[in-house]
Amino acid sequence: MSRDVTGEYGDEAGWIEAELADLAENEADETSDTGPLPVVAVVGRPNVGKSTLVNRIIGRREAVVEDVPGVTRDRVTYEATWRGRRFTLVDTGGWDPDATGMALRIAEQAQIAAELADVILFVVDASVGVTDSDEAVGGVLRRSGKPVVLAANKVDNQLMELEASGLWSLGLGEPYPVSALHGRASGDLLDVVLDALPETPPQTFGAQRGPRRVALLGKPNVGKSSLLNKVAGEERVLVDPMAGTTRDPVDELVELGGRTYRFVDTAGIRRRDRELKGADFYAAMRTRAALERSEVAIVLIDASDVLTEQDLRIISLVIESGRCMVVAFNKWDLVDEDRRYYLEKEIDRQLVRTPWALRVNISAKTGRHVEKLTPAIERALDSWGTRVPTARLNQFLTELVQATPPPVRGGKQPKILFATQASTEPPKFVLFTSGFLEETYRRFIERRIREEFGFAGSPIEVTMKIREKRKDK
DSSP states (O other): OOSOHHHHHGGGHHHHHHHHHHHHHHSOOOOOOOOOOOEEEEEOSTTSSHHHHHHHHHTSOOSOOOSSTTOOOSOEEEEEEETTEEEEEEEOOOOOTTOOTHHHHHHHHHHHHHHHOSEEEEEEETTTOOOHHHHHHHHHHHHHOSOEEEEEEOOOSHHHHHHHGGGGGGSSSOEEEOBTTTTBTHHHHHHHHHHHSOOOOOOOOOSOOOOEEEEEEOSTTSSHHHHHHHHHTSOOSOOOSSTTOOOSOEEEEEEETTEEEEEEEOOOOOSOGGGOOHHHHHHHHHHHHHHHHOSEEEEEEETTSOOOHHHHHHHHHHHHHTOEEEEEEEOGGGOOHHHHHHHHHHHHHHOTTOTTSEEEEOBTTTTBTGGGHHHHHHHHHHHHTOOOOHHHHHHHHHHHHHHSOOOOBTTBOOOEEEEEEEETTTTEEEEEESSOOOHHHHHHHHHHHHHHHOOTTOOOEEEEEEOOOOOOO
16 A cells, blocks of 8 residues: 555554455456367257257356257357366357258358367267258268267167167267267267367466457347457358347457457347246346456447337446446447437436446448447456556545535534555445445545546446444443
């Protein structure tokens, strides 16, 4: 600390120092990044149990599972560990060579995942046997030259193991019987996958952190996937006029302005989660989990439409998470002069809780002003990690309180004895006081801290530690 608490505050010194020690213990340590991991792509025709097998491998229900084909639509990555070995698992949509329309684009994403993988885990429904689609996909995999592990799924008993032997006809080697639903022989299958993986490069640990994580949030069909494809420079995720195309959070590394970011395309957040069922319910849960793992949220709002309750609820969700925020008004190319005037009025009226959020007007479809996202993201992240020196903070608050004292409460005027920034990411300030500070006065302090020290694009939190009243001897 920059100030001598004991000498300056006398009797309060012990209490303040004890509270500061507690704050220091609660501050989280930063984690180091590791090197690249080998990649295993899980492929197969629709509804053979790929996502169920992925959940079994990673040991938790992350991939959305429902007993209808086409639930998984994009390449979705997870980190998995087996026998102390870490690798990246890629869940894919159903690969049907005869598909058309959106199903064809889902199949294309699955084929891309197979081309980029180190090992391909080909899942076939042993209870059905070899289909024409299985044979077509098997032919593509044979020509790929990649190591292929053939998983005969839905084998729940020894009788089914005999049925699984018919999968030898695919020409991909031995079929390994497994039940993704019940976990039967899943460990044996993972042993085979690990044996096929290339050697992992040595892990390097250092002060450098990994790519900053950026979550794309918004209501369905607002343009999140289009924006990810535009900043990536290629079609990484599916885009379709039908709302709800994206269901799993999709991670993609994107280079912007010479820096690499990990963008996370999320499912659209609908109006009331309690009304959601099946895959949509779990997709909403994963969107919230993706936000918690991210550092900055880009909230997309349809500028051609009025601000809705849905938009405001998503912004509130970001505020509650403590993540920094950039509000991107998409489809700006569709907005005329009259609409822009009224939109500014709507923003001033309805986004009164977030005057600190950075705003960018873009068109994900045409690419208009998309490049402005980079400086906005960097500025928000810089604010999120800003730490104000304790001496400067207390000097500023002393002058502020002298000019505008706290309101009297119960016949006494509370005093701010000391202040410190307890943490960053998000910035949290703690005021050690002799009494309760009204919420309006705390908001006044927060606003003045922003004016003095910045924090554009980042939320800040101002809390109190009230000194207990001394007991009479």
